Amino acid sequence: MCFQNLPIDFDAQGNARLKEGIGDPYAYQTRDLDRSKVEKLLASNGHVKDVDFDPVTRVAGALAFHTVVDLEHRNVLEAHSIGTLFRGYEVILKGRDPRDAMFISSRVCGVCGGVHSVASSLAMEMAFGIGVPPMGGALRNIQLALDFQVDNPVHLYLLAGPDFSQVVVERTNPSLWERAKKTETRHGDIHGFRTVAELMTAFNPLTGKLYLEGLHMTRPPKEAYAILYGKYPHPQTVVPGGLSTTVSLQVLNETQLRILRTLDYAKRGVFIWDEITQFFYDADPRYKEVGTRAKNLIDAGMWDDPFAYDGTYAGAPEWGERRWATPGVIIGGKLVTTNLHHLNMGMEEFVEHSYYEGWEDDGVPYRTDPAGNPISPNHPWNKETKPRSDKRSWKDRYTWSTAARWDRRAIEAGAYARLWTTAAAGKMPHNRFLEATGTSVKIDTPQTAALPAMEFEWKIPETWNAFERNRARAYHIVYSLMVGYENVQIAFDLMGQGENKAATMTEFRVPRDERVGVGFWGAGRGFLTHHLVMDKGVLTNYQIVTPSTFNASPADPFGQPGPYEEAVMNTPILEEFESGESFTGIDIFRAIRSFDPCMPCTVHVANGRNMIIQDATTCACGAA
Amino acid sequence: MRVRSGVSPNIRQRRHLMAERVLIGGVGYRWFGDGSFGLVVSDELASLDWPPGVEVEDLGYGALHVALDLADTHPPYGRVIFIAVTQRGREPGRLYRFRCGPELPDSEEVQARMYEASAGVIDLDHLLVIGRHFGALPPDVVVIELEPYSDTTGDQLSPPVQALLPQAVTLVRREVLATYAPSA
Numbered sequence: 001m002c003f004q005n006l007p008i009d010f011d012a013q014g015n016a017r018l019k020e021g022i023g024d025p026y027a028y029q030t031r032d033l034d035r036s037k038v039e040k041l042l043a044s045n046g047h048v049k050d051v052d053f054d055p056v057t058r059v060a061g062a063l064a065f066h067t068v069v070d071l072e073h074r075n076v077l078e079a080h081s082i083g084t085l086f087r088g089y090e091v092i093l094k095g096r097d098p099r100d101a102m103f104i105s106s107r108v109c110g111v112c113g114g115v116h117s118v119a120s121s122l123a124m125e126m127a128f129g130i131g132v133p134p135m136g137g138a139l140r141n142i143q144l145a146l147d148f149q150v151d152n153p154v155h156l157y158l159l160a161g162p163d164f165s166q167v168v169v170e171r172t173n174p175s176l177w178e179r180a181k182k183t184e185t186r187h188g189d190i191h192g193f194r195t196v197a198e199l200m201t202a203f204n205p206l207t208g209k210l211y212l213e214g215l216h217m218t219r220p221p222k223e224a225y226a227i228l229y230g231k232y233p234h235p236q237t238v239v240p241g242g243l244s245t246t247v248s249l250q251v252l253n254e255t256q257l258r259i260l261r262t263l264d265y266a267k268r269g270v271f272i273w274d275e276i277t278q279f280f281y282d283a284d285p286r287y288k289e290v291g292t293r294a295k296n297l298i299d300a301g302m303w304d305d306p307f308a309y310d311g312t313y314a315g316a317p318e319w320g321e322r323r324w325a326t327p328g329v330i331i332g333g334k335l336v337t338t339n340l341h342h343l344n345m346g347m348e349e350f351v352e353h354s355y356y357e358g359w360e361d362d363g364v365p366y367r368t369d370p371a372g373n374p375i376s377p378n379h380p381w382n383k384e385t386k387p388r389s390d391k392r393s394w395k396d397r398y399t400w401s402t403a404a405r406w407d408r409r410a411i412e413a414g415a416y417a418r419l420w421t422t423a424a425a426g427k428m429p430h431n432r433f434l435e436a437t438g439t440s441v442k443i444d445t446p447q448t449a450a451l452p453a454m455e456f457e458w459k460i461p462e463t464w465n466a467f468e469r470n471r472a473r474a475y476h477i478v479y480s481l482m483v484g485y486e487n488v489q490i491a492f493d494l495m496g497q498g499e500n501k502a503a504t505m506t507e508f509r510v511p512r513d514e515r516v517g518v519g520f521w522g523a524g525r526g527f528l529t530h531h532l533v534m535d536k537g538v539l540t541n542y543q544i545v546t547p548s549t550f551n552a553s554p555a556d557p558f559g560q561p562g563p564y565e566e567a568v569m570n571t572p573i574l575e576e577f578e579s580g581e582s583f584t585g586i587d588i589f590r591a592i593r594s595f596d597p598c599m600p601c602t603v604h605v606a607n608g609r610n611m612i613i614q615d616a617t618t619c620a621c622g623a624a
Numbered sequence: 625m626r627v628r629s630g631v632s633p634n635i636r637q638r639r640h641l642m643a644e645r646v647l648i649g650g651v652g653y654r655w656f657g658d659g660s661f662g663l664v665v666s667d668e669l670a671s672l673d674w675p676p677g678v679e680v681e682d683l684g685y686g687a688l689h690v691a692l693d694l695a696d697t698h699p700p701y702g703r704v705i706f707i708a709v710t711q712r713g714r715e716p717g718r719l720y721r722f723r724c725g726p727e728l729p730d731s732e733e734v735q736a737r738m739y740e741a742s743a744g745v746i747d748l749d750h751l752l753v754i755g756r757h758f759g760a761l762p763p764d765v766v767v768i769e770l771e772p773y774s775d776t777t778g779d780q781l782s783p784p785v786q787a788l789l790p791q792a793v794t795l796v797r798r799e800v801l802a803t804y805a806p807s808a
Contacts, residue, residue: 063743091778092655092779093777104655107653107654107655107684109744110653110686110741110745110746111685111686111689111742111744112686112744113685150689154688154742155742158688158742159738159739159742159743160739162735187755204729205731205735205738206734206735206738215758217690218689218692219692221694222692224691232682232685232689233685233686233689234685238742289783303725366753381626387789487710597743598743598744
């Protein structure tokens with residue numbers, strides 16, 4: 001029984017149904033947010049301060065963060081995640097040919113367009129009733145494995161790394177810097193840094209060796225990407241039913257070469273992030289509380305078994321569990337489901353604290369999914385997003401993000417969630433390089449230019465915090481490369497058998513009747529779904545739920561904060577500072593950045609019109 | 625001052641530059657109302673005939689990756705012309721031309737822009753700062769920029785901005801083709 005809060009139970013055969021005897025099963029009571037205590041403290045204590053952070057977007061704006069910090073007791077009393085950017089891609093998609101969604105949704109983001117293209121084509125494959133030939137499936141898997149070789153290292157070395165750099169640590173925690181100078185690394189023979197101080201110096205923004213290498217190492221995966229998929233980051237060859245590309249032995253060889261080149265770098269990264277994590281834990285165990293929150297995580301799974309995926313909703317529980325990343329939900333550290341139907345049934349979005357009107361008066365188009373399972377009026381297939389102009393109020397509305405929830409819980413998405421659900425499920429089909437054990441994932445890597453063959457094991461961590469997010473992301477880079485490597489081998493095998501078709505050869509027409517579809521997929525930052533509804537050959541609704549839709553979400557109507565907010569409120573202030581003026585908030589930055597925040601694709605709107613005139617800046621940045 | 629060929633020294637210098645590659649790039653999000661003006665203009669320019677060495681590109685992606693792509697271009701571009709939309713408090717609904725100088729903000733601001741650009745935010749100033757920082761831009765960078773009326777979303781330009789499209793195309797054409805003028 002995976003649902004504790006939604007009104008769903010299961011019969012003896014495991015079929016989901018609404019609980020009996022409940023008049024309005026999905027109705028809920030909204031709990032007001034009470035700020036009276038915080039307001040009183042702010043008014044009466046000089047050491048309790050409003051502190052605003054711009055963890056991602058200081059300049060052009062997309063995500064801001066407001067906190068109330070008690071500098072004397074060194075804790076965070078209140079936190080608000082604020083999506084300041086307003087987008088309209090879902091509006092544009094209404095009334096269009098569904099195939100436009102691949103290209104339009106791909107332009108949602110300036111760095112991760114490929115994941116949206118594929119999620120969109122998966123949604124269409126379901127709605128159109130088409131599958132993908134094995135070569136197309138394998139090539140799609142390679143594409144996303146390459147995509148993550150840009151996203152994940154850029155995060156670790158260009159975004160998160162500087163928070164652990166010499167220039168930052170020396171300023172925010174001088175005693176830690178002194179300790180780092182005296183602390184010898186444990187794996188210097190592999191990564192080349194003799195002391196932790198040397199490692200921290202390599203993290204220095206713009207000049208550090210690891211920073212510059214992170215930049216440089218985006219090149220091999222982008223080169224491989226361009227060969228098969230078109231220019232990074234907006235691929236041109238993704239189509240429903242596979243890829244409109246031709247593959248040759250030479251192309252596969254060139255792809256494999258670049259995967260191996262990147263793998264050599266990725267292997268070193270695991271040791272670097274193990275080193276940093278251990279150093280902070282040893283220096284002060286309270287670092288385990290930085291960015292900690294409930295072990296509630298979600299992943300839609302990705303990288304389909306090319307021989308199992310059939311694109312149907314009915315088959316999703318089976319083909320989902322054959323993915324290289326097992327879909328699943330972790331609640332309180334326990335895996336509660338790996339079934340894509342359950343995952344879909346549990347999804348809801350709430351807008352009580354966002355700049356949107358509810359859609360409760362518009363009726364409920366879908367009471368069930370195509371398999372007859374109950375879904376909520378707040379499910380993406382039923383969602384109608386209606387922007388409203390409001391002044392910011394911490395009690396009422398303060399963000400363009402919605403509150404995405406699963407089983408009415410605040411839940412976290414990330415590359416690490418993918419490792420966690422896969423490890424805990426232990427369902428990954430046998431393959432050459434990866435193994436899910438129930439408590440870990442083992443990654444067998446071949447010899448590369450500078451390093452021998454190595455076996456890595458990412459273990460489900462005992463504590464969940466900013467350091468474990470970053471460390472897991474370093475393992476995820478190796479993991480996804482090996483998924484890519486395995487799929488290159490599959491592509492070689494298929495080619496040997498003369499199976500070169502990259503896209504379905506089955507002729508299909510865009511259906512004219514009413515259809516729904518969902519693309520269950522993943523981004524470098526985690527969970528991704530595209531839900532579509534179409535009728536008379538055009539889209540009538542299109543909803544995208546990104547990792548940051550979950551992570552950057554505001555409080556929900558039940559009073560639960562979003563994951564960023566929760567993680568920040570649990571973060572102890574370990575920075576060394578003399579007064580409020582010298583306080584930088586580094587612990588809070590580390591907490592938020594560990595999620596790999598990304599905002600351009602998170603906030604979007606659909607209101608049935610084709611053009612929205614809006615004033616996001618005024619709405620999002622107006623006086624409280 | 626005698627100009628033997630009837631071509632000013634300035635033009636002669638530009639003719640020399642024309643031996644080098646010229647990039648015209650639209651910057652911005654696509655399908656983002658007036659915010660997509662730069663890309664709409666570059667789409668229009670891409671459909672026109674250009675002299676050899678002039679390329680028109682859609683640069684509607686993260687500044688970090690645009691900068692890396694430009695840095696990897698061989699031979700490098702001798703001249704870059706960006707078309708974009710930025711709110712700078714000028715009179716809205718007008719096009720502005722400026723030359724991007726060699727100055728760089730402090731390293732803290734460069735890194736702040738790196739944070740945003742790496743997180744998917746597309747912004748002309750990010751591209752100028754990051755491109756300059758990593759030496760990906762030539763000294764000669766010109767920007768043709770729209771000061772928008774207000775933020776809009778949608779798949780179309782607003783009517784007044786749509787009306788500016790021919791003017792923007794002409795401005796960019798003139799910027800590039802002036803170097804081919806027979807006389808000053």
